[in-house]
Amino acid sequence: MQVAGIIAEYNPFHHGHAYQIQMLREKHPGIRIIAIMSGSFTQRGAPALLDKWTRAAHAVTGGVDLVLELPFVFACRSAQDFARGGVSLLMQLGVVSHLAFGTEAAAIPPLERAAREIDTGKTQHMIAKSLSMGLSYAAALSSALAEQLGIKESILRAPNNILGVEY
Numbered sequence: 292m293q294v295a296g297i298i299a300e301y302n303p304f305h306h307g308h309a310y311q312i313q314m315l316r317e318k319h320p321g322i323r324i325i326a327i328m329s330g331s332f333t334q335r336g337a338p339a340l341l342d343k344w345t346r347a348a349h350a351v352t353g354g355v356d357l358v359l360e361l362p363f364v365f366a367c368r369s370a371q372d373f374a375r376g377g378v379s380l381l382m383q384l385g386v387v388s389h390l391a392f393g394t395e396a397a398a399i400p401p402l403e404r405a406a407r408e409i410d411t412g413k414t415q416h417m418i419a420k421s422l423s424m425g426l427s428y429a430a431a432l433s434s435a436l437a438e439q440l441g442i443k444e445s446i447l448r449a450p451n452n453i454l455g456v457e458y
Contacts, residue, residue, distance in 0.1 A: 292323060293319050293321065293322045293323070293388045293389060294323045294324070294325060294387050294388055295315050295322050295324050295325070295387070295388070295389040295390070295391050296324075296325050296326075296327065296378075296384075296387040296389070296390050296391070297311070297312075297325070297326045297327070297390075297391050297392070298326075298327045298328075298361065298373070298374065298377030298378070298381070298454070298458070299326055299328055299329075299350075300328065300333050300339070300346075301326070301328055301347075301350050302329070302333055302339045302341070302346065303346065303349065304346060304349035304350055304353055307393060308350075308353060308393075309353045309354065311391060311393055312324060312353055313354070315389075315391055319389070322389070323356045323357075324357075325356065325357045325359065325381065325386075325387065326355045326358045326359070327360075327380050327381060328343070328346060328347060328358050328359070328360060328361060329343075329360075329361050329366035329367075329373075330360045330361065330362075330363060330366060331343055332363065333367070334366060334367060334373050335367075343360065359380065361373070361376055361377055362376060362380075364376070369428070370429075370453045370454050371457050373454065373457070374454055374457035374458050375457070377458075378390070378458055390458055392451065392454060392455045392458055393451040393455075394449075394452055394455050395446070395449035395450075395451050396452050401440070401442045401446065402446075402452055402455045402456050404442070405440060405442065405456045406455075406456045406457075406458075408436055408440060409432070409436070409456070413439065414435050414436065414439060417431070417434075417435035417438070417439070418432055418435050421434055421435065429448070429453070432447070433447035
């Protein structure tokens with residue numbers, strides 16, 4: 292059986308989320324979908340628009356088979372920690388064969404290249420240098436990756452793309 296994992300906030304569940312689920316089901320007939328969803332607070336630390344039970348019900352109505360809560364310690368942290376917590380939870384289930392995420396990018400390969408480049412010594416050195424000059428981590432990271440890979444920095448600053456790279 293194929294099982295896809297989606298890490299989301301569904302704050303609120305909208306047509307883009309429904310489209311993602313529809314595309315998963317069309318491309319992988321019979322696939323089951325597990326959503327790892329933030330609880331009462333979003334990644335930015337703000338209270339969710341709707342309570343977690345209502346958001347989970349919307350996800351199930353929208354086609355998700357199972358909704359599990361992303362622990363608060365991951366849900367309200369950086370994109371890196373949000374992604375790490377969600378992926379870790381999905382992997383510990385032992386049944387997930389696919390990971391699906393939304394993106395603002397026209398193509399996935401630039402995000403894959405960025406993901407491979409993050410932990411290289413050269414990128415880490417560039418990030419450290421930018422941080423010492425007062426840039427935020429997000430700005431330092433997107434600047435370093437854009438410079439090294441020839442990717443537009445705006446692509447690396449889009450919220451879903453940031454998470455996609457971290458996944």
